[in-house]
Amino acid sequence: MSASAATQAPASTTALGVKRLCKAFGGLRVTCDVTLDVAPGERRLIIGPNGAGKTTLFNLITGEVGADSGAVILNGEDVTRIPSRRRAHLGLARTYQIITLFPRDTILRNVTLALLGLSKLRWDPFISLDRQHHLNDAARAALARVGLDHLAERPLAQTSYGERRRVEIAMALAQNPKVLLLDEPFAGLSIDERRDVQKLLLAIPREVTIVMIEHDMDVALEFAERITLLHFGEVIVEGTRAEVVADPRTREVYLGH
Amino acid sequence: MNQWFILAVNSIALGGLLFLLSAGFSLIFGLMRIPNLMHGSFFMLGAYFGVSILDSGYNFWLAALLSGAAMAVIGAFIERFLLRRLAGQELAQVLLTLGLSFVVADVCLMVWTGDPVQPATPAHLAGALQVAGLFFPLYRVAVIVIAVVVAIALWLMVDWTRLGAMIRAGVDDAPIARVVGIKVSQLFTLIFALGAGVAAFGGVIGAPILSVYPGLDGEMLPLALIVVILGGTGSLLGALVGSFIIGLIYNFGQAMLPDLAYVILFLPMVAVLVLRPQGLFGKVVP
Amino acid sequence: MTAIALQRAGIVLGILLLATLPYWVGNAYYINVASQILLFAVLALALNILVGYGGLVSLGHAGLFAIAGYTAALMLENGYGHLAADLSALVVAVFAAAVFGVLALRTTGIGFLMITLALGQIVWGVAYRWQSLTHGDNGVNVSSRPAPFGISLAAPESFYFATLIVFLIAIAAMALFVRSPFGASLRGTRDQARRMNALGYNVWLIRFLAFLVSGFWTGVAGLLFIYYNGFISPQVAALQTSAEALLMVISGGTATLLGPIAGAAIVVIMKNVVSAYVERWNMALGIIFVLIITFMPEGLVPGSVRLAKLGWQAWRKTGTRAGPAQETAS
Numbered sequence: 044m045s046a047s048a049a050t051q052a053p054a055s056t057t058a059l060g061v062k063r064l065c066k067a068f069g070g071l072r073v074t075c076d077v078t079l080d081v082a083p084g085e086r087r088l089i090i091g092p093n094g095a096g097k098t099t100l101f102n103l104i105t106g107e108v109g110a111d112s113g114a115v116i117l118n119g120e121d122v123t124r125i126p127s128r129r130r131a132h133l134g135l136a137r138t139y140q141i142i143t144l145f146p147r148d149t150i151l152r153n154v155t156l157a158l159l160g161l162s163k164l165r166w167d168p169f170i171s172l173d174r175q176h177h178l179n180d181a182a183r184a185a186l187a188r189v190g191l192d193h194l195a196e197r198p199l200a201q202t203s204y205g206e207r208r209r210v211e212i213a214m215a216l217a218q219n220p221k222v223l224l225l226d227e228p229f230a231g232l233s234i235d236e237r238r239d240v241q242k243l244l245l246a247i248p249r250e251v252t253i254v255m256i257e258h259d260m261d262v263a264l265e266f267a268e269r270i271t272l273l274h275f276g277e278v279i280v281e282g283t284r285a286e287v288v289a290d291p292r293t294r295e296v297y298l299g300h
Numbered sequence: 301m302n303q304w305f306i307l308a309v310n311s312i313a314l315g316g317l318l319f320l321l322s323a324g325f326s327l328i329f330g331l332m333r334i335p336n337l338m339h340g341s342f343f344m345l346g347a348y349f350g351v352s353i354l355d356s357g358y359n360f361w362l363a364a365l366l367s368g369a370a371m372a373v374i375g376a377f378i379e380r381f382l383l384r385r386l387a388g389q390e391l392a393q394v395l396l397t398l399g400l401s402f403v404v405a406d407v408c409l410m411v412w413t414g415d416p417v418q419p420a421t422p423a424h425l426a427g428a429l430q431v432a433g434l435f436f437p438l439y440r441v442a443v444i445v446i447a448v449v450v451a452i453a454l455w456l457m458v459d460w461t462r463l464g465a466m467i468r469a470g471v472d473d474a475p476i477a478r479v480v481g482i483k484v485s486q487l488f489t490l491i492f493a494l495g496a497g498v499a500a501f502g503g504v505i506g507a508p509i510l511s512v513y514p515g516l517d518g519e520m521l522p523l524a525l526i527v528v529i530l531g532g533t534g535s536l537l538g539a540l541v542g543s544f545i546i547g548l549i550y551n552f553g554q555a556m557l558p559d560l561a562y563v564i565l566f567l568p569m570v571a572v573l574v575l576r577p578q579g580l581f582g583k584v585v586p
Numbered sequence: 587m588t589a590i591a592l593q594r595a596g597i598v599l600g601i602l603l604l605a606t607l608p609y610w611v612g613n614a615y616y617i618n619v620a621s622q623i624l625l626f627a628v629l630a631l632a633l634n635i636l637v638g639y640g641g642l643v644s645l646g647h648a649g650l651f652a653i654a655g656y657t658a659a660l661m662l663e664n665g666y667g668h669l670a671a672d673l674s675a676l677v678v679a680v681f682a683a684a685v686f687g688v689l690a691l692r693t694t695g696i697g698f699l700m701i702t703l704a705l706g707q708i709v710w711g712v713a714y715r716w717q718s719l720t721h722g723d724n725g726v727n728v729s730s731r732p733a734p735f736g737i738s739l740a741a742p743e744s745f746y747f748a749t750l751i752v753f754l755i756a757i758a759a760m761a762l763f764v765r766s767p768f769g770a771s772l773r774g775t776r777d778q779a780r781r782m783n784a785l786g787y788n789v790w791l792i793r794f795l796a797f798l799v800s801g802f803w804t805g806v807a808g809l810l811f812i813y814y815n816g817f818i819s820p821q822v823a824a825l826q827t828s829a830e831a832l833l834m835v836i837s838g839g840t841a842t843l844l845g846p847i848a849g850a851a852i853v854v855i856m857k858n859v860v861s862a863y864v865e866r867w868n869m870a871l872g873i874i875f876v877l878i879i880t881f882m883p884e885g886l887v888p889g890s891v892r893l894a895k896l897g898w899q900a901w902r903k904t905g906t907r908a909g910p911a912q913e914t915a916s
Contacts (some may be wrong), residue, residue: 105784133787143781145774156774159767160785168768170800175767218785335700338643387881390696392879395836397828399875406869518825522707525700561720562711566704573692573701578813 057116058083059222064103064113065275073099074277077113081222081269084249088267088284089256092297096276097256098140101224105137106130118221132161134221138211138228140256144199150210151195154182155297164257185217186210189243202265205236212243216251225255229262237262264288272296305434307551313440313509315547316447320502321520322527323454324495325520330471330534331381331491334390337397340521341404341498346371346500347512348412351419360504368501375496376478379489387485401517409514416513443505450498451540458536467491471534523550526569604750605872610745615673617742618814622747623854624753625810630834630846632761632803637832638840639769640796641776643699646686646706650801652823653709654679654808657817659726660719666770668732676805682709683801687794694779706828725819728812739813749810756803760843763799785898829872837878839888 047176052076066074073096081087089097102108106127114123115135125133134226145153158178159165164218170281173179186192189209194202201209208228215223241262257263264270270287272280274296280287287293346367353363378400386392420426421439424507429436431516469477470484478484503512510516527546531538546565553561608617629651636642654675690701713720720726731739739745763769774782775789780805783789812818830853838849860870875906882889 107780107784128783128786130786131784137784139781143778145771145777145781147777152770156770156782157768157785160782160787162767164767165771166768166789168763168766170767171762171765172767172770173765214785327651333696335629335696337703375793382876382880389883392883394699395643395832396876397878399872399879402826402829402868402872402875404872406866406872409868410866522704525704529700554737562715563708566708566711569704572691573689 056080056082058118059254060114060116061104062098062114062116063098064109064115066099066103067111073276074103076108077273077276079271079278079279081252083221083252085252085254086125086266086268087254088263088270089254089273090226090258090260090270091273091279094275095273097273099276100273101137101226101256104224104269105135105141131218132218135222136215136222136223138215138220138226140226140230142204142207142211144207145211146199149196149198150186150191150202150206150213151179151182153210154185154217154280156211157181157217158182161218182217185213188216188246189205189213190239190240192243195249205232205239208232208236209243211241212240216247216299221253222252222254225253226259227256227258229257229259241266284291302435306437307555308548309436309440309444311548311551312544313437313443313547314443315544317396317445317502317506318527318543318547319540320450320505320524321499322524322543323451323536324362324491324498325446325524326528326531326533326535326539327491328495329528331474332390332392332393332488333465333474334397335469335525335528336492336495337394337403338378338401338517339397339495339524340517340519341401342371342375342496343503343506343520344500344512344517345404345408345503346496347503347507347516348408348417348506349500350507351412351417351512354419360419364501364504367504368497370417371500372493372497376489376493379492382484383492384488401521405514405517414514416506416511418511418521421508439508442511446505447543450501451536454498454536463490468525471514523565526565529569530572601754607745607750612706614742617746619854619858621742621746621749621814622858623851624749625807625814626831626834626854627755627847627850628803628810629807629831630838630850631756631843632800632807633831633837634780634846635760635763635772635796635800635803636648636842637835638845639764639772640777640793642690642793643832644690645699645704645825645832646690646702646709646823647804647831648823648825648827649706649709649802650679650682650804651808651811651831652685652818653682653819653825655711655818655822656720656726656806656811659728659812662728662730663726668730672732672809675809676802679805679808680798680801683798683804686801687797691790691793703825703828706823706825710820710823710825713823720820724818725817728816728818731813744848745814749814752806752810756806757843757847764843765769766881768792768795781854786830826868826871829875833871833875833878837874841888845888 057080059079059080061077061079064074064077065072077096079087088101091097099108102156106122106125108124113123116122117130117135120133122130145156148156155172155175155178158181159172160209162178164170164175164178167192176191183195184193186195189212191206191209191213199210204249208231212225212228213226225244228240234242237259244253246264254264255266264284267284269282270280270284271278272287272293279296280290280292282290321343323340324342325336325470327580328334328339343492349367349370352398353366354360358366382396382400383393386396425439425442426439429438429441456464458467466477466482466487469480469482470487474484501515522548527542530545531540531542545568549568550561550565557564607620611620629647633644633647636644657678658659658671661674662668666674668731671867686705689705690698693701714722716722731745733739734748739748754807767845771782771787771792774787775792779789782792811822834849834853835846836849837852838847839845856870856874863869864870876890882893
């Protein structure tokens with residue numbers, strides 16, 4: 044697959060690109076002509092008031108929602124036409140704003156399912172999943188990265204909200220993605236829990252490009268290298284952390300003047 | 301030629317009956333998001349009620365109206381005391397209506413036995429009307445007129461009254477309607493009762509044509525299902541158009557390919573499902 | 587004894603009981619009831635693949651059941667041997683399941699229910715109206731049972747053992763299926779279809795393949811049925827039959843392999859007992875449906891366990907005074 048329309052930056056320096064992406068629901072334009080270029084290994088933060096279209100943007104990137112026009116480029120490949128389930132195989136992973144884990148399983152099984160999604164074994168109706176040690180061990184390792192391996196056998200229903208947020212991240216990391224989308228990973232967490240999550244996010248190696256949506260400015264600003272500000276589905280400001288924070292338009296969007 | 305014409309009139313009359321059956325089904329599905337699997341039961345039970353009332357010596361039209369009213373009350377009870385317990389669990393509600401349909405079928409068998417009953421057409425409507433060399437069976441014409449009148453009445457209610465506005469709001473977005481202050485639960489009871497009543501009324505009206513027998517419920521329900529899938533759930537216009545299309549296909553199918561008539565009925569439904577899942581006029585994708 | 591050891595002992599005991607059943611039951615009537623339970627258990631297990639593990643409630647499985655039965659019955663009538671008839675029936679059943687799946691999987695939930703209902707009705711319509719093909723209401727007679735390796739299955743005991751063997755194979759296959767990665771994928775689509783999609787799974791294809799597997803075992807149950815009954819009629823494809831199958835699944839509980847088996851036993855026994863005293867099986871079926879849906883939606887078996895636990899806790903609380911009451915997690 045080659046990039047269709049000309050991308051603005053040379054393909055090799057874009058891990059995740061979005062070009063003139065548009066989406067309207069009925070009459071409401073949720074995403075308007077959004078263009079983004081995220082470099083490999085970058086830590087990009089996407090901010091904006093509620094309803095700015097941030098989660099929709101994520102949904103467009105993963106393909107869960109189809110774009111009306113524009114392109115999505117993943118590691119130099121135009122994936123706009125590629126169904127969402129294939130994008131996971133191309134190195135894209137995401138977490139969700141609302142926790143969407145598997146409620147009837149243990150945390151270990153939750154993460155194993157994430158690993159299984161990329162494995163040919165998922166079609167096998169004969170072998171026992173519990174006995175697939177390589178999968179289960181890798182799942183344990185992912186849980187260890189978020190500090191939850193001691194709770195591996197705990198049913199999800201008996202875990203706390205903070206623990207579930209970390210399971211979400213473990214599932215995303217388990218797939219060894221090249222591009223990781225985090226949708227409000229700090230939402231609803233206590234101060235201590237936030238610190239823990241922040242630590243583990245900082246520990247993610249540079250092979251993984253991270254794009255994060257977040258409302259909590261304190262934690263997120265520390266993390267971000269470049270920031271994109273969205274409002275009413277449009278990119279208002281983009282630049283380094285310092286640039287965006289200093290830009291008067293940022294204050295205008297949040298404070299109205 | 302006259303034969304095809306009679307067939308056409310009969311088909312449209314059947315379409316009218318199907319509309320009386322399906323209008324309620326469509327509204328219930330549109331508002332409550334459940335296919336009411338006892339809708340055929342309402343039709344059949346209503347027809348049996350009508351027959352019993354007729355046997356007591358009452359006027360045909362009175363029997364139809366009384367039966368409709370009685371079924372509306374029964375429908376209201378079922379919704380209020382059984383379905384509402386399962387509010388929010390649509391699948392459970394559907395299975396509940398399925399269970400109730402079996403109960404009703406057996407009760408009918410117990411009370412009215414297995415012999416088919418066919419009440420006579422009302423005396424003043426027996427016979428045919430001759431216009432321009434074509435014979436119009438009077439009763440069939442009456443059925444068509446009644447169906448159109450009911451359709452207009454329902455349309456007026458839904459599109460022009462405040463109640464109708466609330467119903468439309470509930471069909472579009474029940475949770476938001478609640479937030480705005482619309483008592484959606486009461487609407488559910490009302491619509492379920494209304495659907496039951498109209499179906500029962502249709503059952504009595506249809507009795508001189510279709511007769512009443514065990515299994516009528518099982519034959520009518522799939523037709524309602526097909527009409528609503530074809531025409532679109534929650535849409536009265538869809539129910540009307542769908543009813544006439546199915547009425548035509550059914551009768552002409554019976555005449556030309558009796559072995560496959562029943563199956564042919566489902567073809568438009570399958571086509572719609574594949575090509576346009578929301579039906580011809582629908583708003584809700586099932 | 588550990589839980590696993592207890593479970594294994596239970597299974598062994600169960601198999602032993604089943605294997606020796608004709609000897610301690612003795613009466614041909616009850617042996618036949620046992621055969622019925624086993625064959626309907628296969629149907630219930632097949633349906634549960636979709637309902638319990640896939641989260642897709644089908645009201646059209648009687649259609650698949652009947653298609654397999656009619657295919658074999660009609661082929662036998664036309665002079666084909668049992669092997670040809672049975673294999674063809676299974677192939678046709680899987681093919682029909684594929685057609686059902688392609689149409690019904692356009693949607694999920696209520697839409698899926700409605701489409702499977704309609705498809706089941708189409709099968710009924712064909713069985714009932716296409717008289718030249720299916721003899722309509724007269725049905726098709728099945729005069730002989732297969733004789734594998736020359737052993738006759740005419741006697742109730744022999745037929746029971748043959749059914750038992752098929753049942754055990756079916757359970758074993760289902761157990762593998764449930765524990766397998768594919769089974770886990772299917773359950774994943776039941777719980778979080780959207781997430782599964784984002785994780786790289788092909789949700790539609792998983793469901794479609796599950797439909798085929800379900801169709802296959804439904805076909806197997808259909809074959810057992812016609813040989814048990816010696817006769818098939820359009821009633822077998824009717825909505826009522828699909829409802830009975832669904833009742834078996836939900837009354838026993840959808841979350842385990844044992845549930846549908848228990849459900850099949852409950853429904854078959856009730857049907858036989860009720861029909862002996864009263865002609866109102868339909869009403870009984872309906873009332874039981876209503877009661878279970880309203881009061882014990884998770885199934886009679888889990889529901890009874892839950893009620894028993896509540897009763898047990900209440901009893902314990904009245905007994906103990908000293909110390910905090912132990913709270914058990916549900």
